[in-house]
Amino acid sequence: MEASFMKEKILFGGYTRRSGKGIYQAELDTVDESISEPEVYLEVPQATYLALSKHHILYTVRKDGEEGGVAAYDLNGDQPTLINEVMAVGAPPAYVAIDEDRQLVYGANYHKGEVLVYRIAENGGISLASTVTHVGSGPRPEQESAHVHFTDLTPDHRLVACDLGIDAVVTYDVDHTGELTKVATYRTEPGYGPRHLIFNPNGKIAYLLGELSSNVQVLNYQKDGSFTLIDTYSLIPEDFTEHNGSAAIRISQDGRFLYASNRGHNSIAVFAISGEGRSLQLIQRIKTEGDFPRDFNLDPTEKFVVCANQNTDNTTLYRRDAETGLLTKIQQDIPTPESVCVIFR
Numbered sequence: 001m002e003a004s005f006m007k008e009k010i011l012f013g014g015y016t017r018r019s020g021k022g023i024y025q026a027e028l029d030t031v032d033e034s035i036s037e038p039e040v041y042l043e044v045p046q047a048t049y050l051a052l053s054k055h056h057i058l059y060t061v062r063k064d065g066e067e068g069g070v071a072a073y074d075l076n077g078d079q080p081t082l083i084n085e086v087m088a089v090g091a092p093p094a095y096v097a098i099d100e101d102r103q104l105v106y107g108a109n110y111h112k113g114e115v116l117v118y119r120i121a122e123n124g125g126i127s128l129a130s131t132v133t134h135v136g137s138g139p140r141p142e143q144e145s146a147h148v149h150f151t152d153l154t155p156d157h158r159l160v161a162c163d164l165g166i167d168a169v170v171t172y173d174v175d176h177t178g179e180l181t182k183v184a185t186y187r188t189e190p191g192y193g194p195r196h197l198i199f200n201p202n203g204k205i206a207y208l209l210g211e212l213s214s215n216v217q218v219l220n221y222q223k224d225g226s227f228t229l230i231d232t233y234s235l236i237p238e239d240f241t242e243h244n245g246s247a248a249i250r251i252s253q254d255g256r257f258l259y260a261s262n263r264g265h266n267s268i269a270v271f272a273i274s275g276e277g278r279s280l281q282l283i284q285r286i287k288t289e290g291d292f293p294r295d296f297n298l299d300p301t302e303k304f305v306v307c308a309n310q311n312t313d314n315t316t317l318y319r320r321d322a323e324t325g326l327l328t329k330i331q332q333d334i335p336t337p338e339s340v341c342v343i344f345r
Contacts, residue, residue, distance in 0.1 A: 006031050008299055012038060012308055013050040013060060013341035020338030022047040023060065028299055028306065035317050035334050042073065042080055049341050051096045057124035059105050061092045068092025070107055070118060072125050084125040086118060097152040104129065104178050106151040106159060113146030115161050117178035129178030136166035139190045140212050150196045155203035158225050162194040164211055169194055171225035186227035188217065196248060201255040205277035209249040209260055216249065216260055218278060233280050235260050235269045248295045252302055257325035261293040261307065268296060268307060270325055283325060289332040290314045294340040308339035315339065
């Protein structure tokens with residue numbers, strides 16, 4: 001095994017409301033199957049979502065007093081250095097994603113109901129290119145207004161935005177300047193609460209996680225940018241009656257297994273995928289050994305899964321069987337204060 005794959009660097013982004021400092025770094029040793037004690041990497045207030053470019057520029061959510069926005073850090077040197085930040089009055093975004101081809105960064109502002117597009121400069125810094133504001137509401141208390149929770153690319157390089165507040169998934173065309181043109185809107189049933197969406201590697205099927213409904217929908221993705229419903233699956237047991245908010249959704253690179261986290265039930269649901277991506281079968285629910293697992297991720301080898309529990313400030317490491325998709329806990333209680341985002345460098 002190459003040395004570069006023996007030690008994988010992990011970044012944890014998180015809140016700074018209690019003991020959290022922002023962004024922590026740790027190492028996953030894939031031979032010893034353990035994660036080192038995380039250390040403070042960057043003190044960034046409310047660094048709740050991270051995205052890393054192929055040029056090793058880190059784009060992070062940031063809050064500063066009454067303003068929120070996105071900051072760009074260069075990770076190429078011995079120490080990370082701030083390039084610039086784009087801030088505005090109000091809450092920061094909840095999600096950031098990178099468009100390498102167009103050199104854009106996308107942001108989803110939950111509280112403002114905004115889709116944000118930033119241009120990337122030659123030095124990796126960003127400037128605001130365009131903004132689209134959603135309007136509307138839904139039947140649940142959490143849906144008093146539009147809440148854009150996710151903005152990321154489709155396989156054919158459109159932008160898709162999940163709006164928890166208006167029960168909609170909106171598809172946009174993007175031009176080279178970052179201007180958006182709406183091409184399609186998919187409506188879930190009222191109260192579904194679309195949070196995150198992920199595509200099957202075949203590019204034709206997507207999986208839409210509903211935070212408020214604790215469901216995942218299997219969707220057909222059409223060439224015109226529209227989605228149609230194939231089927232819906234529950235992420236929690238039928239007899240679970242306490243509050244649950246589903247959070248993160250991931251898929252294996254071979255398109256055979258789907259994973260989703262449950263905040264409340266405090267578990268990761270594991271599904272086997274069949275029928276060209278159109279069918280799911282629940283094969284496991286495994287406890288996260290902590291409270292409120294907002295994010296988790298597969299490592300680059302996909303032999304491990306790292307899951308951060310926000311409320312209990314701890315992370316759990318699982319071994320992943322590539323053939324069966326099943327997870328086995330191998331380390332718990334890794335200290336990660338207020339962590340809500342997990343990415344690998």
